[in-house]
Amino acid sequence: MEERIAENHHCGICEEKKRQGIHLYNMFICTECEYNMIHTEPREEKYQYYLQKLKNINQPTMFS
Ligand SMILES: [Zn+2]
DSSP states (O other), rough: OOOOOOOEEETTOOOESSSSSSEEETTTEEEHHHHHHHHTTTTTHHHHHHHHHHHHHOOOOOOO
């Protein structure tokens, strides 16, 4: 299932404004980062970077 987005969104991984990508919970991930993540192996340094970024998704922001 793929959702097409026509407007610019702030990518939570590369921190750039991108037009196309996916929404993962409260985070937007551009198609480039999505592709990069899929093609990054766990032994690569980038992988840890992506993991750190993705961790933010699982931590719901508390609004008080
Ligand atoms: Zn990105």
